[in-house]
Structure formats: structure tokens, C-alpha cells
Amino acid sequence: MKKQIGKTNALYPSLTTILGTTINGRPNFITIAHVGIMNHGDPQYLSFGVSKSHFSNQGIIENKVFSVNIPSRDLVVETDYFGIMTGKSTDKSSVLETFCTEGYEAAPMLKRCPVSMICKLARTIDFETHDVFIGEIVATCADEEVLANNKIDISKVNPLLFDMSSIQYWSLGEPVAGAWNAGKVLKKK
Template sequence: MKEQIGALNALYPSLTTLVGAVVNGRENFIAVAHVGILKHSKNPYLTIALAKVHHTNKGIHDHQAFSVCVPSQKMVEITDYCGLVSGKNTDKSQLFDVFYGETSFAPMIKQCPVCMECTVHDVVDLKSHDIFIGEVKRTHVDPAVLDGKDIDITKVQPLLFDMASKKYFSLGEPVADCWSVGKALKKKD
């Protein structure tokens, strides 16, 4: 028998990202682990959920653009810092080497192995949070983390965030091949 522990979101660990926006004329970055994939293939979409009190929200609302960068494990200290301090009080524009793609107002971080420039498709307005639905316009990848044309997550070495323990984790070893390991059970049908 399982123990009922209340209404707890138990979808952790989640990918830690650095979301970038231009706020009041200055690049700002915030650590965000509440990200989601809405559509993976052609014309991909993603979501980021930010509490309304965050400084970054203003820039995303104003310019209808943002970036989502995936920091590596070696960036854990500066990534955590970006989640600890607010751009309202701290200039985070000088923390990274910043670059832009074709989407204005979506600053990206050269040190991150993967960055996506996004435009706002829609905003879901919850009482405490803005859920930004972004259309991924272009993805920028460090060639060192590519395996052919695919991103090799073992080379990216992303940070995984766990809310319960308040810790960052690394990836483990692969368990099985997707859309393959279950075929043995399918044959029994």
C-alpha cells in the first residue's frame, strides 16, 4: 500500500536551465527548473513557469522573446547564483559572454553548451505564476557536445534539480533504448 502525502508535485528531478531576457535595456538571466516540452518535432514549443515576482517576467512580456540555455555541471555555482539574486537588485548581464541569434531580446550564454532562442506564443496567467509558452526559433549547440547532428546529453552534462532534497544532480547511466526495450512485451499481445 502506498502512503498518501497530499497534493505534491512529484515530477522531479527536472532540467536546470538559465532563462535570458532583456529587462529595462539590460540582459538578465534566471535559473529555472520548471520547464517543459510541449512539442518536440518541427516548430518545437516549450514552457517555462516563473513566479510573477521575478524581474525576468517583465522583459519577456515587454519584448515577447526569451532564451533557454542548458548549463553544464561545471557551471553549477554561477547557475545557482542566478537563482539566488534578483536582476532588480543585481546586474547579471556581465556574468557571462552573451550572444544573440536572429531573435532580438533573447540573450544567450556562450558558456552553456545548448541555447534556444524563443518567441512567446502564449502566456498562461495563473494567480502566482506566468507560464510562458515559447516557440523555439533556433537552437545553438557547442560542436563539442554533438554526436553527428544530435545532442549527446552525456557530453552536455546537464544539472538536474530536485525540490525535495534542494540539490543538483548529474545524469546516471543509460538504462535501455527508448521505443525498443518494450517490444518484447508487444510480441506477447
């Protein structure tokens, strides 16, 4: 029997990302796990829910561009640091080596993250406590080691997942079944 547990958000675990922006000429990074894939067409959009109290919002709104870095599990310490320290009083720009793509210097990326994306700010949705940033993906960079047939192999990325219930970072398990394939056994013949 199911038990009602209130208004609990049960959509965890979620992918852990590190957003990069520039504020007052300095790179700044923040860990965000409240992310969403808006679509898979062209253009492609992603969404990020960020508390209004965060320093990074200023850079995203002013520059209208930001990076989305996907850390692997070996970056758990740095990833957590980016989330627990505020850029208002801490210079996080030297924690990991950064790089930029020409024309998007205000969207610093992290070299040690196996996958990084550049997003143009398409829209900001203003909620009482949070801003939701919707970014259009304009470029994706991936380490060659995580590619298979020029596509990102998620098992090689080994991304961090975040679970709010346990307040823990998790990693991926094994594949279960092929998407758009496993359910075919239930099709009527």
C-alpha cells in the same frame, strides 16, 4: 504498501535552464527548472512556469522573445546565482559572457552553456501566483563538442537536474535502455 503524502509534485528531477531576456537595455538571466516540452512537431513549443514576482517576466512579456540556456554541471555556481539573485537590484549581465543572434538581440544567450535556444513568446497563461510562458523554438545553438552526428549528445552536455524534495542539483547517470525498444520483449509473438 504505498503511503499517501498529500499533494506532492513528484515529477522531479527536472532539467535546469537559464532563461535570458533584456530589461531596460541590459541582459538579465534567471534559473528555471519548472520547464516542459509541449510537443516534438513543427513548430516546437516549450513551457516555463515563473513566479509573477520575478523581474525577468517583464522582459519576456515586453520583448516577446527569450533564450533558454542549458547549463552543464560545471556551471552550478553561476546557475544557482542566477536563481538566487534578482535582476531588480543585481546586474547579472557580466557573470558569464553573452552572445546574441541577429534579429533576436533581446534574447541574450550564455556562451559557456553548451546548448542555447531562442524562443518567440507564443502565449502567456496567467495563473494567480505564476505566469506560464509558452515559447516557440526558432533557433538552437550547440557547442560542436556536444554533438554526435549533428545531434545533441546529452552525456556530453552533462546538464544540471533539480530536485525539489532534496533542494539539490543533480547530474545524469548512465543510459538504462533504448526508448521505443526495451518494451518490445513484452510484445505477444
